Amino acid sequence: MTIALDTATLLAQLTQLGIIGHDVGGGRTRLAFSDADKQGRDQLFAWMQELSLDIKIDYIGNIFGTLAGSDPALAPLMIGSHIDTVINAGMYDGCYGVLAGLAVLRALRQAGIVPRRSIVVAAFSNEEGVRYQPDMMGSLVYAGGIDVAQVLDVIGTDGTRLGAELRRIGYAGDLPPGAMVPHAYLELHIEQGPLLEAHATQIGVVADLQGISWQQITITGVANHAGTTPLAMRHDAGWAAAELITQVRRMALASGSTLATVGSIQFSPNAINVIPQTAILTLDMRDPDDQKLSAAEAHVAALLQTIAAQEGVTIRSQQLVRFPAVHFDDALVAEIAQTTAALGFSQRQMTSGAGHDAQMLARIAPAAMIFVPSQAGISHNPAEYTSDADLIAGATVLLAVVQRLSM
Numbered sequence: 001m002t003i004a005l006d007t008a009t010l011l012a013q014l015t016q017l018g019i020i021g022h023d024v025g026g027g028r029t030r031l032a033f034s035d036a037d038k039q040g041r042d043q044l045f046a047w048m049q050e051l052s053l054d055i056k057i058d059y060i061g062n063i064f065g066t067l068a069g070s071d072p073a074l075a076p077l078m079i080g081s082h083i084d085t086v087i088n089a090g091m092y093d094g095c096y097g098v099l100a101g102l103a104v105l106r107a108l109r110q111a112g113i114v115p116r117r118s119i120v121v122a123a124f125s126n127e128e129g130v131r132y133q134p135d136m137m138g139s140l141v142y143a144g145g146i147d148v149a150q151v152l153d154v155i156g157t158d159g160t161r162l163g164a165e166l167r168r169i170g171y172a173g174d175l176p177p178g179a180m181v182p183h184a185y186l187e188l189h190i191e192q193g194p195l196l197e198a199h200a201t202q203i204g205v206v207a208d209l210q211g212i213s214w215q216q217i218t219i220t221g222v223a224n225h226a227g228t229t230p231l232a233m234r235h236d237a238g239w240a241a242a243e244l245i246t247q248v249r250r251m252a253l254a255s256g257s258t259l260a261t262v263g264s265i266q267f268s269p270n271a272i273n274v275i276p277q278t279a280i281l282t283l284d285m286r287d288p289d290d291q292k293l294s295a296a297e298a299h300v301a302a303l304l305q306t307i308a309a310q311e312g313v314t315i316r317s318q319q320l321v322r323f324p325a326v327h328f329d330d331a332l333v334a335e336i337a338q339t340t341a342a343l344g345f346s347q348r349q350m351t352s353g354a355g356h357d358a359q360m361l362a363r364i365a366p367a368a369m370i371f372v373p374s375q376a377g378i379s380h381n382p383a384e385y386t387s388d389a390d391l392i393a394g395a396t397v398l399l400a401v402v403q404r405l406s407m
């Protein structure tokens, strides 16, 4: 049976959600459990109500909208992603997957079709992990990978306690995490990288996702006068940070597959004529091969010792995140590939470079992902862009796979 997607509503909702948390000069910021996140959630909640979905919220604020199937004995099919953003984000990351999920349910409603299996659209809390670590937090909690009490106590980069903020915005729900174990989990997402566009391919069939390691590194030296302290007598936390940044790039280049990024750094006292006393920086490392990622972590640990000895500073490292590489469900990946081929879209099997909620749901259910191209591979940036045609192609594949798995 052919069921039509209401693509105009999907595209309009993406734009409408993208306006919430708008930054002066472009982009939007909806950090997890902030006022802007609340506004985005309220909008999503209203759209779920318009579709008469059964809406539930769990202890960590994950939002689930369910279209009931005709056979309550069958485990539900779950489709989802996230609507929180990084700082000054684009409008597609995460939001596309959630709103395409709603578009699938709208198409079924409009066609008057009741699937056999219930279909749940999920918006997982704090996927981005910018304000509170770890990232993919809502889905990790949902999959039982971390205790909910532990994450409610997490202190954010702004000094706030997560649990207090969740309650403040009104999204501390009463559904225990993991209450609905899905038959399968599907996540549609923009690629956030350059490969699909470079190969003029419409659909990415995601077979696996690389391992992720995050650490916060604190370097402590001695603040001193920039004009009077000979170079050889300095204990310069700033120089040590710079050396580390340079060396991790060298390491990553030599490995051939490891990626290493220092995305945040703070000097103290941060003054033009004072040698930095402290530098606090973050290191994000990723590799599809877990052994290589572990080797990179060991290399960094040794580097920290060398640099500390060289400059006479102390260096402490705190692990914030360590997620292993994930291999998605072979049968579900094959199902997506076959459906994409049957619809006549070009496709490419690929590894996800970004972290996604699907990697956590893969712990409790067969999971897989569908990617669509990102123009110039730009993401986590207001310039993030995917053409309407590509967005519609991805939603079309999602709808077809959902039909096959839920009817």
Ligand code: GLV
Pocket (backbone or CB within 6 Å): 127, 128, 135, 353, 354, 355, 356
């Ligand atoms: C999530 O966006 C990530 O950092 O991969």
Ligand code: MN
Pocket (backbone or CB within 6 Å): 082, 093, 094, 127, 189, 355, 356
């Ligand atoms: Mn995302």
Ligand code: MN
Pocket (backbone or CB within 6 Å): 086, 093, 128, 380
């Ligand atoms: Mn993201």
